[in-house]
Amino acid sequence: MIAELGHYALILALVVALVQGTLPLIGAQRRTPAWIAVARPAAILQAGLIGIAFLALTHAFVTSDFSVVNVAENSHSAKPMLYKISGVWGNHEGSMVLWVLILALYGLAVALFGRNLPPSLRARVLAVQALIAVGFLLFIILTSNPFERLSPAPLDGRGLNPLLQDPGLAFHPPMLYFGYVGFSMAFAFAIAALIEGRVDAAWARWVRPWTLAAWCFLTAGIALGSWWAYYELGWGGWWFWDPVENASFMPWLAGTALLHSAIVCEKRDTLKSWTILLAILTFSLSLLGTFLVRSGVLTSVHAFATDPERGVFILAFLVLVTGGALALFAVRAPGLAGGGLFAPISREGALVLNNLLLTVGCATVFLGTLYPLFLEIAGGGKVSVGGPYFNATFIPLMVPLVAFVPVGSMLPWKRGDLAGVLARLRFAGGVAGATALAVLALVEGTSLLAAGGVLLAAWLAAGVLTELAGRVQLLRVDAAESWRRLVRLPRASVGMSLAHLGVAVFVAGVTGSVAWHTEKVQTMRVGETVEVAGYQFTLDGVSEHRGPNYTATSGQFTVTRQGAPVTRLRPEKRIYPAENMPTTEAAIHSTAMRDLYAVLGDPAEDGAWTTRLYVNPLIAWIWFGCFMMVGGGLLSLSDRRHRVGAPVRQAVRAGVLGPAKA
Amino acid sequence: MMRARCLALVLVLLAAGARAETVLPDPASEARAVELHKSLRCLVCQNQSIHDSNADLAVDLRQIVRERVAAGESDAGVVDYVVRRYGDFVLLRPPVKASTYLLWFGPALILLAGATAAFRFLRRARAAGLGAPAPLSDQERRTLAALRDGREP
Amino acid sequence: MMRRYHLIPVAIFIALAGGLYVGLDPDRNPKAVPSALIDQPVPEFALPPVEGRGLGLASADLRGEVALVNVFASWCGPCRVEHPLLMDLAAKRVVAVHGINYKDQPKAAAEWLLRLGDPYTRTGADRDGRVSIDWGVYGVPETFVVDRAGRIRYKHVGPLQADDLEQKILPLIRRLQG
Numbered sequence: 001m002i003a004e005l006g007h008y009a010l011i012l013a014l015v016v017a018l019v020q021g022t023l024p025l026i027g028a029q030r031r032t033p034a035w036i037a038v039a040r041p042a043a044i045l046q047a048g049l050i051g052i053a054f055l056a057l058t059h060a061f062v063t064s065d066f067s068v069v070n071v072a073e074n075s076h077s078a079k080p081m082l083y084k085i086s087g088v089w090g091n092h093e094g095s096m097v098l099w100v101l102i103l104a105l106y107g108l109a110v111a112l113f114g115r116n117l118p119p120s121l122r123a124r125v126l127a128v129q130a131l132i133a134v135g136f137l138l139f140i141i142l143t144s145n146p147f148e149r150l151s152p153a154p155l156d157g158r159g160l161n162p163l164l165q166d167p168g169l170a171f172h173p174p175m176l177y178f179g180y181v182g183f184s185m186a187f188a189f190a191i192a193a194l195i196e197g198r199v200d201a202a203w204a205r206w207v208r209p210w211t212l213a214a215w216c217f218l219t220a221g222i223a224l225g226s227w228w229a230y231y232e233l234g235w236g237g238w239w240f241w242d243p244v245e246n247a248s249f250m251p252w253l254a255g256t257a258l259l260h261s262a263i264v265c266e267k268r269d270t271l272k273s274w275t276i277l278l279a280i281l282t283f284s285l286s287l288l289g290t291f292l293v294r295s296g297v298l299t300s301v302h303a304f305a306t307d308p309e310r311g312v313f314i315l316a317f318l319v320l321v322t323g324g325a326l327a328l329f330a331v332r333a334p335g336l337a338g339g340g341l342f343a344p345i346s347r348e349g350a351l352v353l354n355n356l357l358l359t360v361g362c363a364t365v366f367l368g369t370l371y372p373l374f375l376e377i378a379g380g381g382k383v384s385v386g387g388p389y390f391n392a393t394f395i396p397l398m399v400p401l402v403a404f405v406p407v408g409s410m411l412p413w414k415r416g417d418l419a420g421v422l423a424r425l426r427f428a429g430g431v432a433g434a435t436a437l438a439v440l441a442l443v444e445g446t447s448l449l450a451a452g453g454v455l456l457a458a459w460l461a462a463g464v465l466t467e468l469a470g471r472v473q474l475l476r477v478d479a480a481e482s483w484r485r486l487v488r489l490p491r492a493s494v495g496m497s498l499a500h501l502g503v504a505v506f507v508a509g510v511t512g513s514v515a516w517h518t519e520k521v522q523t524m525r526v527g528e529t530v531e532v533a534g535y536q537f538t539l540d541g542v543s544e545h546r547g548p549n550y551t552a553t554s555g556q557f558t559v560t561r562q563g564a565p566v567t568r569l570r571p572e573k574r575i576y577p578a579e580n581m582p583t584t585e586a587a588i589h590s591t592a593m594r595d596l597y598a599v600l601g602d603p604a605e606d607g608a609w610t611t612r613l614y615v616n617p618l619i620a621w622i623w624f625g626c627f628m629m630v631g632g633g634l635l636s637l638s639d640r641r642h643r644v645g646a647p648v649r650q651a652v653r654a655g656v657l658g659p660a661k662a
Numbered sequence: 663m664m665r666a667r668c669l670a671l672v673l674v675l676l677a678a679g680a681r682a683e684t685v686l687p688d689p690a691s692e693a694r695a696v697e698l699h700k701s702l703r704c705l706v707c708q709n710q711s712i713h714d715s716n717a718d719l720a721v722d723l724r725q726i727v728r729e730r731v732a733a734g735e736s737d738a739g740v741v742d743y744v745v746r747r748y749g750d751f752v753l754l755r756p757p758v759k760a761s762t763y764l765l766w767f768g769p770a771l772i773l774l775a776g777a778t779a780a781f782r783f784l785r786r787a788r789a790a791g792l793g794a795p796a797p798l799s800d801q802e803r804r805t806l807a808a809l810r811d812g813r814e815p
Numbered sequence: 816m817m818r819r820y821h822l823i824p825v826a827i828f829i830a831l832a833g834g835l836y837v838g839l840d841p842d843r844n845p846k847a848v849p850s851a852l853i854d855q856p857v858p859e860f861a862l863p864p865v866e867g868r869g870l871g872l873a874s875a876d877l878r879g880e881v882a883l884v885n886v887f888a889s890w891c892g893p894c895r896v897e898h899p900l901l902m903d904l905a906a907k908r909v910v911a912v913h914g915i916n917y918k919d920q921p922k923a924a925a926e927w928l929l930r931l932g933d934p935y936t937r938t939g940a941d942r943d944g945r946v947s948i949d950w951g952v953y954g955v956p957e958t959f960v961v962d963r964a965g966r967i968r969y970k971h972v973g974p975l976q977a978d979d980l981e982q983k984i985l986p987l988i989r990r991l992q993g
Contacts, residue, residue: 235714242709270787277824284828297838311839319832326825333821344784356773356780364769370834371765377837380761382849384703386711386754393769519696522685584716601716705848705953718918719953722944747951749851 003068006056007147010097013049013104014137016042020130024123028195036119039126040111046133047101047108054088054101057146061088067153070094070146076159076578078549086170087160092294092310093146095173099290100136102174102181103129106210110185117206124192125185132184135317143310159578162550168228175221176248180286182214183255187283190276191325194332199276204266207279209637211262215255216633222248223626234584234599236519236614238622241390243298246369247289253362254282257355264351268340268413271348273333274355280329284322285362291318297373343415350408357401364393402456402507405500406463410470424470428462445516453511461504468497492639499632506625512618519615523608533615535596536560537569542600542609550574552585555600555609559589571600595619686728695731698740699724703752711754850951850970857884857965858949862939865914865928866921872913872939878965881991882911883984885935886947886957888919889927894956897974898931904980905934910988914938917947917955960984962991 020042027035057070061084066072074091075084083090089098107129114122140146163169189207193199225248230238239245258278265275292298295311342348368385376382406428410421436455440446469475471493472485486494518533529538540556557569569587576583589596594617601610686692699713704720712720712727723744730740744752756762852858861873877884885901887894905912914935916924921940928935941947950959951970960969969987971979 233714237714240710240714273821281824291835295839297835308839312836315832315835315839318835322828323825323832326828330821330825341787343788348787349784352780352784356776360769360773360776363772367765367768367772370831371762373838374834375761375765376843377834382749382751383756383762383765384709384751384754385756385765386703386709388701388755389765392755393766397769397773520685718944719948722948726945726948745851747851747949748953749849749951751848751851 002056003147006053009049009052016046017130017133025127028120028123036123039123043107043111043126047104050101050104069148069150072157075157083165093144096140102177125188128188128191162576162583172224179218183283185210186279190279194328199272201266204262208262216630220630234586241387247292251285257358270340272336280325345418346416347411347413361397428466431462432459450515457504457508464500492636495632495636499629502625502628505621509618509621513616516617521612523604524611525608532613550576569598571598695728698727852967860946865916865938865940866925870937872937877961882961884913884959886915888917889923891955893974901934916940918944
């Protein structure tokens with residue numbers, strides 16, 4: 001009964017979305033206030049209906065109602081409650097419901113908090129959002145109904161892939177979707193602006209917080225996914241350049257570019273059509289990711305059960321949304337007059353460089369991800385494009401991007417003095433050089449490439465701090481005054497510094513984990529000791545035990561260093577009988593400077609065990625760096641200037657005469 | 663279509679029961695072998711290198727690579743051995759040849775095109791900037807007049 | 816003039832969408848790996864027979880007549896699915912059918928052939944799987960068509976099905992024999 005209610009709510013939501021996607025658009029065109037006014041209540045109603053559908057599906061999972069096909073196929077009565085709930089979106093149908101729910105929630109946010117938007121713009125944004133929702137609701141109802149019944153109901157379900165039964169992965173998809181779907185806001189604003197034929201600073205100011213919010217979610221989602229891959233897949237790696245990973249990384253790169261170009265758009269009233277194009281591309285790449293993951297055109301270690309028929313639907317939708325948007329862009333964008341003038345050496349110029357490198361990086365990932373498919377279609381045979389390709393092409397693009405951040409963020413708007421900025425960065429350069437040389441001299445096994453990574457990270461960190469120190473006049477005024485200035489700095493600018501510092505920490509983490517990583521694979525008997533990078537791992541024993549829905553074989557390791565105990569590690573191999581699938585649970589001991597990582601493999605014939613032992617220096621910095629980026633984004637988001645958009649359009653108009661403020 | 667799906671389900675990939683493997687005693691050789699492992703794709707599990715896979719075939723191939731490294735074969739020789747059996751598909755770093763020119767030189771081409779576009783844009787922005795300032799619009803003129811008169815615009 | 820540049824994104828997108836549409840072709844199996852050994856001579860090898868049988872399999876045995884070489888294992892479920900087809904083929908004496916037994920326990924393999932029937936003229940017990948790797952095998956079952964000159968002409972991955980046999984493999988064998 002409840003499942004039918006959910007299905008019914010989805011159909012009603014589709015009807016509401018159809019109304020919301022048409023009437024306000026026509027109303028805004030004809031300037032009919034009554035039709036424009038439909039948008040807001042429709043968005044609220046639509047969110048409510050999809051909310052009901054989502055709750056109905058959750059109810060079916062929580063109560064293990066196996067008469068619902070989706071629950072029977074993806075859940076099991078013996079599963080812990082957390083995974084019953086995360087099972088809702090651990091499958092294709094349910095994840096699509098979560099997708100539209102998040103879409104509706106963003107729409108709801110615009111309806112409730114977008115009071116300062118001009119009514120016609122708000123109506124158009126909500127209408128574009130609703131049209132996207134129409135596509136996805138149709139997709140769910142026609143091809144992927146999560147509420148389908150099964151008769152007779154099986155006694156128990158087939159269970160959820162045990163790899164997915166993990167707290168990290170329970171929250172990874174929602175984060176990712178909040179990111180993907182969040183970019184639909186930037187998209188909707190872009191389309192609304194193209195229809196209105198007007199892009200101004202106020203428009204950019206409205207778009208920025210939504211983009212920033214989506215970017216924070218996507219960053220957190222990707223980081224969470226990579227952390228999961230690190231501890232769950234048991235190979236010590238955290239990024240595999242897998243098509244599904246790339247599918248989430250492409251919108252991230254485009255979204256990061258959008259974040260920066262929107263600043264230029266807001267502050268200097270230029271780069272308008274480029275920013276619009278980026279907004280379209282970012283969301284289109286999110287849709288493309290959905291397509292790649294669900295259509296089966298590419299193979300991946302972690303794709304959903306795929307179905308080419310669903311692929312055709314999503315592709316048709318992609319063509320409508322992206323093709324339509326780009327066609328509209330081709331017609332309307334030439335009319336968007338460029339605004340502010342500036343010299344190449346300026347903040348604007350630096351952000352153009354930032355956009356160039358990020359977009360080319362995104363295009364490179366795109367090329368590498370889709371090349372095998374296109375080559376095969378063209379009859380050119382099968383190739384694999386893996387990590388070595390991306391390391392050789394993508395990283396060289398990111399190095400200058402990162403290296404230029406300190407310079408770019410110190411250049412003033414309009415016209416800058418490169419020599420002057422470099423002079424102010426002398427100290428940072430010295431610190432970075434000294435750090436790299438010290439590491440090269442002191443840390444054993446440092447290659448020149450690793451020293452380069454350290455140089456890059458230290459340069460960025462020192463540069464960001466120099467810029468911050470300049471803002472608070474550190475050492476020029478007394479410390480208390482500097483502190484007062486720091487506290488009074490706009491949160492957006494502190495957020496920016498924090499996020500850039502996060503990039504530095506991330507670069508350091510990547511460098512450390514790649515350059516000084518040690519791994520040893522061997523067979524060990526109980527009692528045997530193996531030394532890895534100065535740590536002695538002793539296998540004390542192997543035992544069996546039972547978990548709530550699995551049985552496990554676990555190895556006990558004692559780790560010592562120079563005779564002193566460090567930690568005990570208990571890696572496991574689990575078998576989940578419901579799914580008849582083995583998983584590897586690595587044991588990790590994490591500190592700021594290194595991770596100790598142990599994996600128990602299969603028994604050898606003579607009673608010894610295959611073990612894989614890793615020492616991964618600085619690897620935690622990778623996720624801590626991402627955490628700082630997200631933190632910086634959130635801090636920036638909390639800035640009053642982002643929240644209070646109301647008087648802006650006026651202020652910016654008047655501000656045409658005044659000097660552009662940074 | 664149904665068939666393709668059945669096939670994927672029914673085909674038992676060589677993933678069963680990985681055996682213990684022996685590491686080369688010489689750390690330098692082992693390091694070389696590991697680098698080679700990372701460059702070879704595991705055919706059974708999609709998109710992973712044989713270094714990152716527990717599949718039986720991956721374990722066997724790892725062992726073969728080690729044996730050949732220990733026997734003193736060059737990196738190219740070892741890779742060639744695997745490619746002769748499984749084709750270019752096993753190379754995670756595709757070889758540079760006519761069918762992959764676009765893949766390998768594509769990023770540079772895109773960068774060049776992007777840099778050209780950016781350069782033109784920057785030149786336009788500057789050229790306009792170096793000339794006389796753009797004339798005030800009517801709106802701006804009104805605002806200016808209002809400010810001069812000491813009124814709110 | 817400006818308008819031309821603004822058409823670039825939509826043009827690229829149309830080309831891309833076309834490619835993706837072709838990529839959705841349901842007959843395309845993105846997981847299939849083409850064999851690198853097509854039209855190459857079979858690798859040099861010599862394997863002892865599966866336990867309890869007389870004739871082993873070596874590269875020399877594959878010259879002189881067209882043969883079907885099937886890689887199988889007793890622990891492989893799909894091999895059981897295709898097994899009746901192989902029995903049928905052997906009974907009709909259309910083509911010489913040989914087997915490579917991949918990584919199997921000798922007892923288990925012998926028992927499997929005893930219980931289900933033995934379609935193979937010659938068998939090779941590939942205990943450590945090395946010969947199969949030389950053949951470029953990456954999943955069992957796999958089936959190869961070898962011509963008179965001892966060259967591999969066709970490779971099928973996964974269990975044989977009646978229409979694979981009728982539409983592709985048998986016509987090829989007839990052509991090679993003819």
